[in-house]
Amino acid sequence: MITLKTRENPRFSGRSGTRSRASENRKFPRGKDKFLREISKGIFRKGRNLYTKSAAPGTRVYDERILKKGRSEFREWDPRRSKLSVAIMKGLPKVPINEDSVVLYLGAANGTTVSHVADIAFNGRVFAVEFSPRAIMDLIFVAKDRNNIIPILESAFHPKNYKGLLEPVDLVYQDVAQKNQAEILIKNCKAFIKHGGYAMIAVKARSIDVTKKPVIVFKEVERKLRDEFHIIDKRRLEPFKKDHMFYLLKMK
Amino acid sequence: MEANVIKTFNKDVEKAVINYIKGEQPRKVINQPSKAVRSGLVNNEKEYTEYLNEFAIKLVSHKLKQSFEPEIPVIQAANAIEEIDKNINILYERLRELYTLYYPEAVRKVRDAKQLARLLEDPERKEVSKKLRITSKSIGYEYGKEEFEMIEEFADELGDLIELRKKLEDYVTMKMKKIAPKLSELAGPMLAARLITIAGSFKRLALMPSSTIQVLGAEKALFRHLRTGAKPPKHGIIIQHSSIQKAKKKDRGKAARKLSNKISIIVRSDYFENP
Ligand SMILES: C[S@@+](CC[C@H](N)C(=O)[O-])C[C@H]1O[C@@H](n2cnc3c(N)ncnc32)[C@H](O)[C@@H]1O
Numbered sequence: 001m002i003t004l005k006t007r008e009n010p011r012f013s014g015r016s017g018t019r020s021r022a023s024e025n026r027k028f029p030r031g032k033d034k035f036l037r038e039i040s041k042g043i044f045r046k047g048r049n050l051y052t053k054s055a056a057p058g059t060r061v062y063d064e065r066i067l068k069k070g071r072s073e074f075r076e077w078d079p080r081r082s083k084l085s086v087a088i089m090k091g092l093p094k095v096p097i098n099e100d101s102v103v104l105y106l107g108a109a110n111g112t113t114v115s116h117v118a119d120i121a122f123n124g125r126v127f128a129v130e131f132s133p134r135a136i137m138d139l140i141f142v143a144k145d146r147n148n149i150i151p152i153l154e155s156a157f158h159p160k161n162y163k164g165l166l167e168p169v170d171l172v173y174q175d176v177a178q179k180n181q182a183e184i185l186i187k188n189c190k191a192f193i194k195h196g197g198y199a200m201i202a203v204k205a206r207s208i209d210v211t212k213k214p215v216i217v218f219k220e221v222e223r224k225l226r227d228e229f230h231i232i233d234k235r236r237l238e239p240f241k242k243d244h245m246f247y248l249l250k251m252k
Numbered sequence: 253m254e255a256n257v258i259k260t261f262n263k264d265v266e267k268a269v270i271n272y273i274k275g276e277q278p279r280k281v282i283n284q285p286s287k288a289v290r291s292g293l294v295n296n297e298k299e300y301t302e303y304l305n306e307f308a309i310k311l312v313s314h315k316l317k318q319s320f321e322p323e324i325p326v327i328q329a330a331n332a333i334e335e336i337d338k339n340i341n342i343l344y345e346r347l348r349e350l351y352t353l354y355y356p357e358a359v360r361k362v363r364d365a366k367q368l369a370r371l372l373e374d375p376e377r378k379e380v381s382k383k384l385r386i387t388s389k390s391i392g393y394e395y396g397k398e399e400f401e402m403i404e405e406f407a408d409e410l411g412d413l414i415e416l417r418k419k420l421e422d423y424v425t426m427k428m429k430k431i432a433p434k435l436s437e438l439a440g441p442m443l444a445a446r447l448i449t450i451a452g453s454f455k456r457l458a459l460m461p462s463s464t465i466q467v468l469g470a471e472k473a474l475f476r477h478l479r480t481g482a483k484p485p486k487h488g489i490i491i492q493h494s495s496i497q498k499a500k501k502k503d504r505g506k507a508a509r510k511l512s513n514k515i516s517i518i519v520r521s522d523y524f525e526n527p
Pocket residue numbers: 010081082083106107108109110111112113114129130131132135154155156157175176177178
């Protein structure tokens with residue numbers, strides 16, 4: 001078997017300035033709400049867009065649009081940039097994050113999704129693990145504006161390397177696009193999750209096995225996950241992400 | 253004793269980070285918010301979060317400094333060369349077209365971008381005809397002073413771009429000879445740089461099996477092969493090497509295998525001598 005390393009750009013450079021997203025958004029019904037409505041702790045919706053209340057008003061993380069309400073700022077949570085946003089848009093029944101949550105986030109990249117999670121858990125802490133030096137350079141600037149983000153330059157393969165910094169967590173969120181995604185999640189959950197804690201994982205079929213049909217890959221992943229978790233919900237992330245499945249899990 | 257350690261901890265995050273790296277800091281305090289408060293390191297949980305945030309940022313900055321590899325800027329320069337090449341080609345095509353309309357007899361004699369840029373330092377026919385020894389009367393349109401000025405600017409910028417490309421290439425060549433001398437010898441410094449760029453780092457290239465090196469740069473074809481069973485690619489970027497260029501078409505697969513074998517051996521010896 002050939003092991004192949006492609007050039008993966010850790011930066012999401014899709015910074016097109018286009019504002020017409022009608023075609024992409026067709027799956028998400030146009031909401032009736034004219035005003036911001038809180039649909040889950042710290043997550044707001046207006047029309048078809050999602051928002052989180054900025055924990056660092058006056059700053060931006062990517063090119064997100066900002067809605068001002070009095071002295072507060074609400075940052076649009078762009079589904080083209082964040083899988084969690086897509087999962088919520090597509091009807092994830094529950095987002096197990098609140099203002100006090102302590103979250104372990106694996107695969108933090110440049111902090112796009114992390115920043116929204118940190119907005120929601122503004123009173124808690126988000127431990128953001130990322131092993132790419134380039135990506136974590138961007139993440140540091142996000143963590144300077146949001147002091148509840150704890151950046152960690154380590155591989156999620158080796159939880160013992162960051163054990164010294166971490167307390168028990170309420171949620172483990174994982175988006176690492178690796179071959180052994182399920183194993184990495186299980187390892188980290190066993191090491192850090194509180195009793196009754198939740199996990200979320202975005203599984204990219206292609207990074208596990210390009211030769212197999214995604215459905216088959218998802219089945220195999222689920223078999224592994226079921227040993228340790230109850231699968232509460234799963235969502236395909238089309239049309240925003242091809243061949244991705246998003247799982248909401250609860251530790252057994 | 254512990255209280256003391258915690259005090260220094262509190263005052264000087266920088267020091268705490270160094271202790272942490274050495275494995276000498278009181279870990280049991282830092283990863284437990286309630287204990288951190290009780291011990292007096294911080295006054296409340298909010299301060300704990302702030303402390304941890306500052307600590308973590310400093311720790312990452314420290315590690316980042318150590319993660320620098322000499323090939324990092326070389327990779328950027330090698331990528332820049334590829335991008336500049338595309339730009340040079342586009343601008344060269346455009347400038348040819350622009351000037352052809354005025355003086356087609358001259359453009360027909362121009363072979364490359366550098367020559368054109370040099371030639372059009374003064375774009376008027378009487379100058380250009382002298383340089384190229386053209387005696388016949390031109391069939392082109394007439395351009396005026398404004399056009400000559402515009403063409404001059406254009407040629408000047410194109411010339412600068414070619415100059416920049418040359419400087420980047422000199423830099424990459426010089427650096428590659430230092431970083432991977434034997435690989436640079438075997439593959440040429442520019443191809444060596446491309447290989448490292450596609451692999452992602454010198455280390456990754458050094459640890460790659462030769463079968464992967466053989467198809468580096470042909471990822472699309474390789475994935476198509478894995479997914480659909482289409483023919484596997486015989487070679488990636490190493491096709492630029494003279495030993496493969498020279499081989500007959502039917503022997504290219506074999507030549508590619510031979511070359512990638514050699515590369516994988518040599519890059520390892522370069523890497524382990526000078527990692
Ligand atoms: C798809 S991106 C994550 C995007 C991010 N979750 C967001 O939505 O903003 C995957 C990231 O995981 C990182 N990664 C992959 N394997 C990892 C590992 N073993 N440990 C830590 N990070 C890893 C990659 O460097 C990359 O930045």
